[in-house]
Amino acid sequence: DAGITQSPRHKVTETGTPVTLRCHQTENHRYMYWYRQDPGHGLRLIHYSYGVKDTDKGEVSDGYSVSRSKTEDFLLTLESATSSQTSVYFCATRDEGQGGHYGYTFGSGTRLTVV
């Protein structure tokens, strides 16, 4: 997981509150991704970014927004947290310089509990 830091590692929040998760990379990778991991679903893509201020939706983007104002930082915001957003969230980056064929590098995850 070297080069990608997710914060916080754990968070408990109340329903209806906004929550922001941060992903910071030191790899200078152009592409960054946010996934959520839930039992029986594997990893599902929430949003991704292909450059500063360039983002796009994934398959489960409802209730989430993202921002990327610098290459190294990709923020995920839950606008009004719900219990269904209790999950483990992973950030990943991809090195386009290698043709993207060497897969992704993942952070260690953020465990979010919405009560």
Next chain:
Amino acid sequence: AQSVAQPEDQVNVAEGNPLTVKCTYSVSGNPYLFWYVQYPNRGLQFLLKYITGDNLVKGSYGFEAEFNKSQTSFHLKKPSALVSDSALYFCAVRDDSSASKIIFGSGTRLSIRP
């Protein structure tokens, strides 16, 4: 639409025995296939990939995967399992609609007993 399926939620193997974790895929074009491993409380780690070339791909930690186009399969294998191989394994395929994205299977938990 492209997809990957991992038909087994859990695979149990005795240490020293060969192991296989199954994956089948569905794509409209040429498949770009990956295997990742996740140890407890960690992010996913890249194991190996198939892009083109030899059907037998070698990766990290002694793992290999066999690409079979006729059976649309990409099974992960290891000749002799170690207890330390116990983890969650994910097969993945590159999204046909966007080379920027890959789609993960639901995962298979591999348990190696001493």
